Amino acid sequence: xxxxxxxDKTVSPSDKFREFLSTKRKKFTREREIILEEVFSDHxxxxxxxxxxRLSGRNDGxxxxxxxVYRTLGAMEQAGLLRKVARPNGREVWEHDYGYPQHDHMxxxxxxxxxxxxxxxISSLIEKIASAxxxxxxxxxLEVYGTxxxxxxxxxxxxxxxxxx
Amino acid sequence: xxxxxxxDKTVSPSDKFREFLSTKRKKFTREREIILEEVFSDHxxxxxxxxxxRLSGRNDGxxxxxxxVYRTLGAMEQAGLLRKVARPNGREVWEHDYGYPQHDHMxxxxxxxxxxxxxxxISSLIEKIASAxxxxxxxxxLEVYGTxxxxxxxxxxxxxxxxxx
DNA sequence: GTTATTGCAAACCATTTGCAAGTGT
DNA sequence: ACACTTGCAAATGGTTTGCAATAAC
Numbered sequence: 001x002x003x004x005x006x007x008d009k010t011v012s013p014s015d016k017f018r019e020f021l022s023t024k025r026k027k028f029t030r031e032r033e034i035i036l037e038e039v040f041s042d043h044x045x046x047x048x049x050x051x052x053x054r055l056s057g058r059n060d061g062x063x064x065x066x067x068x069v070y071r072t073l074g075a076m077e078q079a080g081l082l083r084k085v086a087r088p089n090g091r092e093v094w095e096h097d098y099g100y101p102q103h104d105h106m107x108x109x110x111x112x113x114x115x116x117x118x119x120x121x122i123s124s125l126i127e128k129i130a131s132a133x134x135x136x137x138x139x140x141x142l143e144v145y146g147t148x149x150x151x152x153x154x155x156x157x158x159x160x161x162x163x164x165x
Numbered sequence: 166x167x168x169x170x171x172x173d174k175t176v177s178p179s180d181k182f183r184e185f186l187s188t189k190r191k192k193f194t195r196e197r198e199i200i201l202e203e204v205f206s207d208h209x210x211x212x213x214x215x216x217x218x219r220l221s222g223r224n225d226g227x228x229x230x231x232x233x234v235y236r237t238l239g240a241m242e243q244a245g246l247l248r249k250v251a252r253p254n255g256r257e258v259w260e261h262d263y264g265y266p267q268h269d270h271m272x273x274x275x276x277x278x279x280x281x282x283x284x285x286x287i288s289s290l291i292e293k294i295a296s297a298x299x300x301x302x303x304x305x306x307l308e309v310y311g312t313x314x315x316x317x318x319x320x321x322x323x324x325x326x327x328x329x330x
Numbered sequence: 331g332t333t334a335t336t337g338c339a340a341a342c343c344a345t346t347t348g349c350a351a352g353t354g355t
Numbered sequence: 356a357c358a359c360t361t362g363c364a365a366a367t368g369g370t371t372t373g374c375a376a377t378a379a380c
Contacts, residue, residue, distance in 0.1 A: 025358085025359080026359070026360090027353080027354050027355070027358090027359060027360070028354080029353070029354070029359090029360065029361080030353085030354095031360080031361070032360090048344080048345085049344085064361090064362095065361070065362045065363075066345095066362090067345090067346080067347085067361075067362065067363080067364095068360080068361060068362075070344090070345060070346075071346090071360085071361090087252065090343080090344065090370090091343095091344065091345095092344090092345095106295060106298070106300050106302075108300075109303070115298065115300065117294055117298070119290060119294055121290055122287055122290050122291070122294075125284065125286055125287050125290070126287070126307075126309055129282055129284055129287075129309075130271060130309055130311060133271070133280065133282070133314065134313070134314030134317065135271050135273075135280065135309070135311055135312070135313055135314060136311045136312040136317055137271075137309055137310070137311040138274070138310050138311045138312075139309075139310045139311070140307065140308060140309045140310060141306075141307070141308045141310070142291075142305065142306070142307045142308075143305060143306045143307075144291055144294075144295055144300070144302055144304075144305045145302070145303050145304045145305060145306070146295060146300055146301045146302040146303045146304070147300070147301040147303075148299070148300055149298065149299030149300060152299065152301055190333085190334085190380095191334070191335090192333090192334060192335070192378080192379045192380070193379080194334090194335060194336080194378070194379065195378085195379095196335080196336070197335090213369080213370085214369085229336090229337095230336070230337045230338075231337090231370095232336075232337065232338080232339095232370090232371080232372085233335080233336060233337075235369090235370060235371075236335085236336090236371090255345090255368075255369065256368095256369065256370095257369090257370095
């Protein structure tokens with residue numbers, strides 16, 4: 001096992017965030033710790049409003065203002081812990097970018113669900129196309145739109161995007 | 166030549182928009198005609214602000230309010246004439262979606278330029294992956310981020326994202 | 331004539347920011 | 356001590372909307 005692989009297994013999101021902050025002469029505050037804990041307690045996609053809601057619902061007094069949540073998510077993005085994946089209704093959707101393999105998304109028109117997938121061939125094709133044009137690729141974002149399997153089956157009721165009734 | 170191919174060549178954006186509007190019992194107003202003309206006078210990507218600027222700079226009296234521009238771009242999107250391709254600095258970027266082959270984009274971090282490319286293999290791979298998961302694909306959006314060829318060469322000055330000096 | 335559309339200004343709404351008080355190092 | 360951070364409330368900025376006047380059909 002290489003040193004780097006060993007490192008990957010031992011550096012927690014918290015360690016990684018602390019390291020990022022200290023190199024930037026920033027501080028690991030109580031608020032940042034709370035947000036980090038909440039964000040990595042669950043691997044689902046989330047938007048800022050949902051996170052604020054989760055935090056404000058805590059009964060252990062670990063609450064953080066909305067402004068600080070916005071500021072901290074930005075810092076966690078810079079630290080390589082999170083990335084924005086979509087913007088379905090005018091709000092950014094975040095997901096974990098640390099400790100999870102690179103992947104893309106299928107977005108269901110009907111229920112709004114995001115489905116992850118990974119394909120090595122696509123990645124290497126993108127790489128090839130970019131370098132052929134002298135473009136130095138750092139990352140990519142691929143979203144496939146359509147209807148997911150459950151929503152295509154008319155048997156039962158499915159989630160709707162707008163369930164207002 | 167098939168009937169459909171023949172049709173593709175004769176149905177102008179204007180015809181297509183008129184058709185869309187009439188089926189929706191909407192009206193082909195002078196303002197919508199002006200915007201359509203301006204949008205299809207040039208195949209570059211644009212954002213709403215740039216379009217408003219182009220319109221307000223016209224010396225033939227063909228000017229349209231900002232609100233109507235927003236409303237009409239939305240209608241043209243529904244009509245299948247335009248699509249949103251990116252959102253670089255908080256503003257949507259539009260491009261022609263009618264009469265142009267499917268393609269994707271590379272976005273330069275340095276100068277903000279968009280570069281189009283098309284690759285059949287990627288499209289068919291995406292198709293294959295989607296159907297393997299029972300996902301009925303309707304479209305996709307692929308953005309490749311990095312640095313473009315001109316911006317990688319340090320010889321001359323290049324456009325900067327923020328040129329504030 | 332009826333119904334849709336325009337332009338204006340105000341409203342919207344996610345996100346950002348200035349500032350005074352508070353906290354990590 | 357010092358510099359950074361927080362929470363609040365106000366500002367920002369692209370986009371949307373209510374409404375009275377106007378135009379398409």
